[in-house]
Amino acid sequence: MMSGIRGTNTQPEMLVRRYLHAAGLRFSLHCRLLGTRPDLVLRRHKAVVFVHGCFWHRHSGCAMATTPSTHIEFWNAKFDRNVARDAENAQRLQAAGWRVLTIWGCEVENPEFLDRLFWKIVLGG
Numbered sequence: 212m213m214s215g216i217r218g219t220n221t222q223p224e225m226l227v228r229r230y231l232h233a234a235g236l237r238f239s240l241h242c243r244l245l246g247t248r249p250d251l252v253l254r255r256h257k258a259v260v261f262v263h264g265c266f267w268h269r270h271s272g273c274a275m276a277t278t279p280s281t282h283i284e285f286w287n288a289k290f291d292r293n294v295a296r297d298a299e300n301a302q303r304l305q306a307a308g309w310r311v312l313t314i315w316g317c318e319v320e321n322p323e324f325l326d327r328l329f330w331k332i333v334l335g336g
């Protein structure tokens with residue numbers, strides 16, 4: 212489960228892109244923005260979307276955010292860095308007026324979550 216989820220064209224991200232594209236939204240992919248690299252940038256809506264893997268980005272309360280039982284300190288340090296970087300990125304983007312939206316890996320196959328993301332992008336929030 213640990214390999215193949217960090218690439219730039221991962222399956223969860225493709226599901227999000229396909230859904231939003233079919234819903235009529237247009238976006239740039241992985242462009243650099245203020246030192247960050249959101250998965251989707253929707254300039255027209257001044258919004259960015261991060262598609263976060265639950266494991267690497269520590270989806271709070273999620274069953275997929277497990278911690279390996281060996282090398283626990285290594286993993287915790289790594290997870291802490293990921294979470295801290297996510298928070299820094301979000302702050303930097305928000306400070307520049309971007310709306311930062313996150314959809315988690317465990318949500319991307321559920322049309323309700325995709326629909327909610329769509330409306331957040333379009334209507335704000």
Ligand SMILES: [Zn+2]
Nearest residue numbers: 265270273317
């Ligand atoms: Zn999750």
